[in-house]
Amino acid sequence: MNDLYNEYVKRLQKIADINYSSAVLQWDQEVYMPVNGAGYRAQQLATLAGISHELSTEKELGELLEKLHDSKSLGIKETANVLESLRVYRQNKKYSTDFVIELNKTVSESFVAWQEAKAKNDYAIFKPKLQKLIELKRKECELLGFEEHPYDAMLNLYEPGLKTSFLTQLFADVREKLVPYVKSILSKPQPENGFLFTHYDKDKQWHFGIELLKQMNYDFKSGRQDISTHPFTTNFSSTDVRVTTRISETDLFEMIGSCVHEGGHALYEQGLPSNEYGLPSGEYLSLSIHESQSRLWENMVGRSLAYWKCNYPSLQEIFPEQLKVVSVEQFYKAINTVKQSLIRTNADELTYHFHVMIRFEIERDILIGKLNAGDLPGVWNAKYKEYLGIDVPSDSKGVLQDVHWSHGSFGYFPTYSLGSFYASQFFHFAGREIPELQHQIKEGNLMPLLLWLREKIHHHGRTVLSDELCKNITGEILNFNYFFNYAKAKYDKLYE
């Protein structure tokens, strides 16, 4: 049996080697590749993806997994690995090569069309490609199968076990509780935050960001930070986990927020068991759990008063001209301004979920066949009016703002909200189990929190489902009230 399991490990590690090689090429593409490198780089990535797909769907792998699955002589972790690998294998086998080729081709065309449509503010350029993609995604739902709702099949690509019905209930909570709460906040006077948008030197910001990462105990021996257009985290093993950031000289919190957010993702990857390389037990659980880590650090820690009581003095020292007359409380208020806005990625931690809710509802209706590409701008604008109370001035700032759909990613957006909600639920229990937590944050001692996250979340890799993980930590599955209570407690004070 050991031999069979070793053979399984060897095969999975080979696939991981290819996928992580692709990740290196993608990282390079985003941060250092010269402009003319793009053409053959795309071909190199396609070749690696093809080889990875071949290895992931080899008949011999399937037979090996079935044998291991039937054997019942494995330990708990090994059983969980085999089960998860079998699920993924069976999922991969549902795709015919023809379908994969057509999907990839359509995605490439859609992405190009989306870029042009967004730049020219002309949805008509994107519409036919998106419609073709929508039809393929509906077909994909049928291929993959589902119990209740076709959209479930999409959700499960990112979040195994997640159901549309669960999200429908969750966003009903958002609509019933968070929407009116935000309305009540917005009737109050807004904090002064203009000082965040004066001038902040790039190099000084960069060094401050590095210090924040170090304080979080991000391990620079197993990672590095670079600059890219859109901040991201990537990894090539749990001992090489890289983050990127972007720096705006006229928006101080842009870099700080992205640094702490990506740092949170990276701490998760660095905390995965490195000797489980390539196996489910060595990989992140799901997108929502990944996002729970970034948002816990960004919002619960990085936008807290305790955190800035620790870090604001050095920020003030670096930027005395801009910040000498701003108190830490004023700074804290400014970085937590709640404001209805057009663009998801610029939203605060409360209204953010309205953006996701809109996308969730649209995706759900697309995949059940209620909406088509031609309907989207109208529906989009109506929902922004309804939930956020704002008029969308152009499709570029509306339905064309996100890259996701052009990539064929339907079902991805909800994991952002799930991540935030999980973050508040986890952080609530972290606070209960680490009584000195707020004090430690104020002292810049972030190790106890990290160790707690390591033990409760990181070390488990993907050996459980999100629901189980959440139950193990908090005694129940995801419960929106944790987020709502966190929000109320924080923003009642901020907007008293």
Next chain:
Amino acid sequence: MNDLYNEYVKRLQKIADINYSSAVLQWDQEVYMPVNGAGYRAQQLATLAGISHELSTEKELGELLEKLHDSKSLGIKETANVLESLRVYRQNKKYSTDFVIELNKTVSESFVAWQEAKAKNDYAIFKPKLQKLIELKRKECELLGFEEHPYDAMLNLYEPGLKTSFLTQLFADVREKLVPYVKSILSKPQPENGFLFTHYDKDKQWHFGIELLKQMNYDFKSGRQDISTHPFTTNFSSTDVRVTTRISETDLFEMIGSCVHEGGHALYEQGLPSNEYGLPSGEYLSLSIHESQSRLWENMVGRSLAYWKCNYPSLQEIFPEQLKVVSVEQFYKAINTVKQSLIRTNADELTYHFHVMIRFEIERDILIGKLNAGDLPGVWNAKYKEYLGIDVPSDSKGVLQDVHWSHGSFGYFPTYSLGSFYASQFFHFAGREIPELQHQIKEGNLMPLLLWLREKIHHHGRTVLSDELCKNITGEILNFNYFFNYAKAKYDKLYE
């Protein structure tokens, strides 16, 4: 037939995609990878190498190549491609999987042992591993086959068609002509060069190096420069060709020399036909031709008086304190100081070949069975005494100085000298065919030379052998007299 050729192109491009992916991973490893990334990176590279080897030795590829080779309906370039690919395929097929695994394992062990041996100045640590490697390399010569001398098989890995007998004659010329000439130079007073070794700011050097690359018409849209421990050039297509440099604040010419040298390599790669990606016609001809390009730029251009008449004023402007009292003629003399020295990589352009000659003689005798690992320190030291007149104070600065043997690279060193000799022969004809060449160099107009190299060398990829290329350009195969005459003309003046 077209279909078969297209199938061939597809297969070769797939192999290229894998090999260039490895090159990206290796580049990253040298320039940006965090220290803990090393372990799994090695595994990822091994997996890619394994896949590349599988694809390169597939039965179907061999059958396809044989069919194309028999068909006689291809154009000249296509015929050359198929012929070369068939040669490489047959060569690859001579290796059994077991042999490749054993060789790779032995190389890994040898490299580790060499690092330790060099650091501790203890040849005994390296000796047993090197002996095992030597025995495998002798076996490899038998596997590959040879007409005259087993060492030919090694040489042909880097330089198809090269024979030991040719090198024996070539280095006889070196010994008979260059050794006494250098002796005569060394009896004359040495130029003052202490000013090269004062203090030169890193950042200022970096920017000057970038300007030199731009002046050479290195295309930064298809490349970039980074810092690494050992300067190198790598490419992932002819539209993504990267160089690295290193900067010493107490040795000004280190960065300049490496910049122009690697720039020369890079111009070659950028000049290869980009639509021949993955095919012999899109790849460099051989190591010696590659080296001819780097050395032509480094020595014939970058160490010439004309070049510094152009560039010295800006260098003086950047470093006024260090250089204000130094004339361009003094600078030119200083960077062309000839000096017997211990370390090959620090050698000037004349004594450099004595270092190579020693390694050539030792490798030749190793592969015919005359020398074993235990003999090397003694033989090494005796030859350094004989050809360079110096005593080797320690094995670290002697037989352990180069990485090549620990990598299993026997037959590589001679390509460095061949490269220099080719460079002088090519440059002689460039000067004849571009009458304004020296004037253009003095003006910083390096494009005519580049265009000449593009037409004569770069555009041909690997569709001819080095001998043929050299005949096409100069009317004869490599002739040591071009180098000797170049050297005499230059150094007679310098050491008058």
